Amino acid sequence: xxxxxxxxxxxxxxxxxxxxxxxxxxxxxxxxxxxxxxxxxxxxxxxxxxxxxxxxxxxxxxxxxxxxxxxxxxxxxxxx
Amino acid sequence: xxxxxxxxxxxxxxxxxxxxxxxxxxxxxxxxxxxxxxxxxxxxxxxxxxxxxxxxxxxxxxxxxxxxxxxxxxxxxxxxxxxxxxxxxxxxxxxxxxxxxxxxxxxxxxxxxxxxxxxxxxxxxxxxxxxxxxxxxxxxxxxxxxxxxxxxxxxxxxxxxxxxxxxxxxxxxxxxxxxxxxxxxxxxxxxxxxxxxxxxxxxxxxxxxxxxxxxxxxxxxxxxxxxxxxxxxxxxxxxxxxxxxxxxxxxxx
Numbered sequence: 122x123x124x125x126x127x128x129x130x131x132x133x134x135x136x137x138x139x140x141x142x143x144x145x146x147x148x149x150x151x152x153x154x155x156x157x158x159x160x161x162x163x164x165x166x167x168x169x170x171x172x173x174x175x176x177x178x179x180x181x182x183x184x185x186x187x188x189x190x191x192x193x194x195x196x197x198x199x200x201x
Numbered sequence: 202x203x204x205x206x207x208x209x210x211x212x213x214x215x216x217x218x219x220x221x222x223x224x225x226x227x228x229x230x231x232x233x234x235x236x237x238x239x240x241x242x243x244x245x246x247x248x249x250x251x252x253x254x255x256x257x258x259x260x261x262x263x264x265x266x267x268x269x270x271x272x273x274x275x276x277x278x279x280x281x282x283x284x285x286x287x288x289x290x291x292x293x294x295x296x297x298x299x300x301x302x303x304x305x306x307x308x309x310x311x312x313x314x315x316x317x318x319x320x321x322x323x324x325x326x327x328x329x330x331x332x333x334x335x336x337x338x339x340x341x342x343x344x345x346x347x348x349x350x351x352x353x354x355x356x357x358x359x360x361x362x363x364x365x366x367x368x369x370x371x372x373x374x375x376x377x378x379x380x381x382x383x384x385x386x387x388x389x390x391x392x393x394x395x396x397x398x399x400x401x402x403x404x405x406x407x408x409x410x411x412x413x414x415x416x417x418x419x420x421x422x423x424x425x426x427x428x429x430x431x432x433x434x435x436x437x438x439x440x441x442x443x444x445x446x447x448x449x450x451x452x453x454x
Contacts, residue, residue: 125424126424126448127316127317127446127448128316129314129315129316130253130314130447130449132311132313132314132315133218133255133267133310133311133313136313137218141218142218142313142314142315144313144314144315144316145315145316145318146315157442158315158316159316160314160315160316160317161442161445175441
């Protein structure tokens, strides 16, 4: 079984990275067209956190904590 | 950049998520190896039932550990309550659920988590499914419902290993007209009249309400429990978007 949590569960980390609690905010997935709250996205821990669309699994947001702060990338592109 | 456009659309005024000092007002037993910690929090902004907080403990040498805990109290309750289950090889829970005393202090921030919330004005029917300590945020919802005098059709399914592991046992009959069903998966006391098996489709169908009544569904518990319950609910015909799920597990921070 893959280990993942809900975006809702990492609301604190997301607030660290984005400055506010975004879990109730809906995001439109350009890949499958579904609209889901970021709190319903699936949060996978890798090199940072990846939030994947619950409809199709496409990454929608990556958050990587670095010594300088947070690197945030929306969409399927890797964080830079 | 798409992200910037999205963020611009999110500019609903929200309180910044800052760390606050919490003082322990009382520690109460919630079940075997679980306690409810009632806190006074400086400038607590209030919360919605279902939200959680991040707790940060700092050791004398500066080492910090951070965990998320669901809020167990209703917004109307005096004091902010967290229920913590002691995990014996845990780093934080043995302290919170074993050593914490009245007057102790630690930091917390929140409330956070705007997706797994229920307010009486959201309406119902309400279908709440709890696995183990997943009962915590659902208890907040039921206390909120009772405090508001709401008569929203509400059903609660609680799954636990044994009766002594059911949180808030003494409160089960005090939520008002809520249909409560308990299943004990490993051990049942003599004369047990509830279910004695893992959550299955038949149990959920009997509990209701059915998908045609379009209930708001909240499922909370360990990842495997939530996955299973959510899959069963979708098979019964509930719309995936109507099912709010909160999984407990390591966030790896």
